Amino acid sequence: MTNAAISVDRALKRFKSRVIIEQIHLTVPYGQFCGIVGANGSGKTTLLRCIAGLMIPNSGSISVLGQRLFPGPGTLPEGVGALIESPGFIGNLSGTKNLEFLLSLSSKRTQVDIASVLSSVGLSPGDRTKVRSYSLGMTQRLGIAQAIMEGPRLLLLDEPQYGLDPDGVLQIRNLLSQLHAKGTTIVMVSHQIDEVSALCDVVYEMRGGHLVLGGTSS
Amino acid sequence: MNATLSIAGVYLMRTLRSWKCTVPIGVILFLAFVKAHTLANLSGMNQWDVLWIYWNDIHMVTLLMIPSFLFLVSDLHVHDTVTGYVSMIYPRVRSRERLWLAQVLALLWIAIGYILGSTLVIFVVSGFFVPYQWTWSVPPAASQILFGNGLGVFPMLHSTALWGRSPWISCGWVWLLATLELWSLSVVTVTVTLRTRHHYLPVLLAFVIGAIGNSLLSEVPILLIPTSQLLVSYHLPYVIGYSLTGGFHVMAGQTTQTLGWSVSYLGFLLVASAFIGRWMMRRGDLARDKSQKG
Numbered sequence: 001m002t003n004a005a006i007s008v009d010r011a012l013k014r015f016k017s018r019v020i021i022e023q024i025h026l027t028v029p030y031g032q033f034c035g036i037v038g039a040n041g042s043g044k045t046t047l048l049r050c051i052a053g054l055m056i057p058n059s060g061s062i063s064v065l066g067q068r069l070f071p072g073p074g075t076l077p078e079g080v081g082a083l084i085e086s087p088g089f090i091g092n093l094s095g096t097k098n099l100e101f102l103l104s105l106s107s108k109r110t111q112v113d114i115a116s117v118l119s120s121v122g123l124s125p126g127d128r129t130k131v132r133s134y135s136l137g138m139t140q141r142l143g144i145a146q147a148i149m150e151g152p153r154l155l156l157l158d159e160p161q162y163g164l165d166p167d168g169v170l171q172i173r174n175l176l177s178q179l180h181a182k183g184t185t186i187v188m189v190s191h192q193i194d195e196v197s198a199l200c201d202v203v204y205e206m207r208g209g210h211l212v213l214g215g216t217s218s
Numbered sequence: 219m220n221a222t223l224s225i226a227g228v229y230l231m232r233t234l235r236s237w238k239c240t241v242p243i244g245v246i247l248f249l250a251f252v253k254a255h256t257l258a259n260l261s262g263m264n265q266w267d268v269l270w271i272y273w274n275d276i277h278m279v280t281l282l283m284i285p286s287f288l289f290l291v292s293d294l295h296v297h298d299t300v301t302g303y304v305s306m307i308y309p310r311v312r313s314r315e316r317l318w319l320a321q322v323l324a325l326l327w328i329a330i331g332y333i334l335g336s337t338l339v340i341f342v343v344s345g346f347f348v349p350y351q352w353t354w355s356v357p358p359a360a361s362q363i364l365f366g367n368g369l370g371v372f373p374m375l376h377s378t379a380l381w382g383r384s385p386w387i388s389c390g391w392v393w394l395l396a397t398l399e400l401w402s403l404s405v406v407t408v409t410v411t412l413r414t415r416h417h418y419l420p421v422l423l424a425f426v427i428g429a430i431g432n433s434l435l436s437e438v439p440i441l442l443i444p445t446s447q448l449l450v451s452y453h454l455p456y457v458i459g460y461s462l463t464g465g466f467h468v469m470a471g472q473t474t475q476t477l478g479w480s481v482s483y484l485g486f487l488l489v490a491s492a493f494i495g496r497w498m499m500r501r502g503d504l505a506r507d508k509s510q511k512g
Binding site for chain 1: 505
């Protein structure tokens with residue numbers, strides 16, 4: 001049991017002989033907006049996948065919201081929202097239908113106003129366009145919508161600005177700031193240092209699979 | 219349990235909405251047409267005969283129908299991990315066991331839907347060629363020879379003596395076996411995709427290796443349709459069973475033994491693969507990194 005929202009200790013992940021991340025120590029207190037920057041292939045997404053329970057580290061331990069993920073069965077606690085890389089929705093359903101489907105999977109039955117969630121990310125609630133016809137930016141907005149719609153305590157975001165136009169970047173930036181102000185713990189992975197610096201309380205850098213403290217915005 | 223049922227429902231929904239779902243339906247349609255058209259030239263045939271022969275034809279089921287079904291299943295599974303769909307599901311399902319249970323359950327639903335859908339298609343298509351009839355009749359000897367494929371399929375056509383006169387009982391057994399077969403094989407296939415880290419190539423290689431193994435074991439000539447090969451090996455008990463019943467007169471004991479053996483085998487396959495799959499799910503990654511090699 002730990003007081004941190006995320007606690008990673010000596011995590012190592014390799015694919016065959018290739019080490020992707022190693023000796024990762026990361027502690028994210030509740031309510032913190034944590035940014036992780038780094039070049040392509042530096043291991044940012046792999047680290048986020050491990051924290052989201054999708055990938056199992058070869059060694060080390062990971063706890064999320066006070067619950068041990070690894071070593072262990074990788075069972076996530078309630079209250080985690082995630083957007084890991086590009087979201088893969090059901091192409092022949094509308095955005096609203098996709099969100100309804102995902103909502104039906106939650107063990108915690110919450111009343112979610114899908115229309116207001118869609119509006120908050122800049123999508124039209126009444127739009128019946130199938131997701132396969134969405135632009136990259138629209139898909140990304142929908143991905144953010146599904147991550148935030150149940151009011152998660154912990155939000156894991158991998159390149160949330162990917163594919164967004166300047167207005168969209170600004171809109172999502174404001175949205176994340178609001179969520180942060182409400183106390184949501186956020187971990188955002190990006191290669192856009194400016195964006196991360198503008199939003200995050202603390203910034204880490206991934207370099208060759210190692211995590212280095214890059215500084216705090218304050 | 220609600221979440222498990224929900225995710226199983228989503229998987230089912232996703233399968234039905236996949237364009238690849240139309241391929242197996244096309245196969246069913248084509249085969250139903252061929253069978254019904256051929257049978258129409260014989261006297262005394264009806265829809266039940268078409269249905270019975272359709273499901274009993276080992277080559278037809280293994281080489282065309284089951285591979286198309288399994289391709290759909292494995293593609294869905296691979297696709298989910300590559301597209302990131304599972305990364306959206308997992309924070310909601312939260313448990314690997316629950317995710318696996320939901321997938322196994324979804325596979326059962328898909329298998330049942332596949333069998334019922336196929337049956338409907340067979341009935342509708344055959345209706346154009348043979349008369350609708352709600353009674354069961356033993357097909358004439360001519361048709362038995364026509365549809366015998368060297369593995370002893372045709373003796374099963376005489377099984378009315380064993381199963382009773384109702385076509386519902388006779389075809390019910392076929393439906394049950396076919397559903398169990400599709401379910402167990404699909405669970406095996408998804409388990410293989412888990413082991414192979416959600417890549418297609420190793421799954422195909424497994425099919426080919428399975429084919430060679432099967433050919434050696436059962437002395438069935440090597441059939442060079444890659445995707446079906448692993449599946450043929452799973453039919454080994456059927457092959458043995460049919461061979462045991464050889465001749466035109468089925469011995470009740472032998473056929474019962476065949477049925478029992480098939481159900482036991484498929485049941486064992488299902489339970490074993492479900493447990494192995496669960497074990498792999500607990501140990502394996504749910505996402506695939508672009509840099510990972512299969």
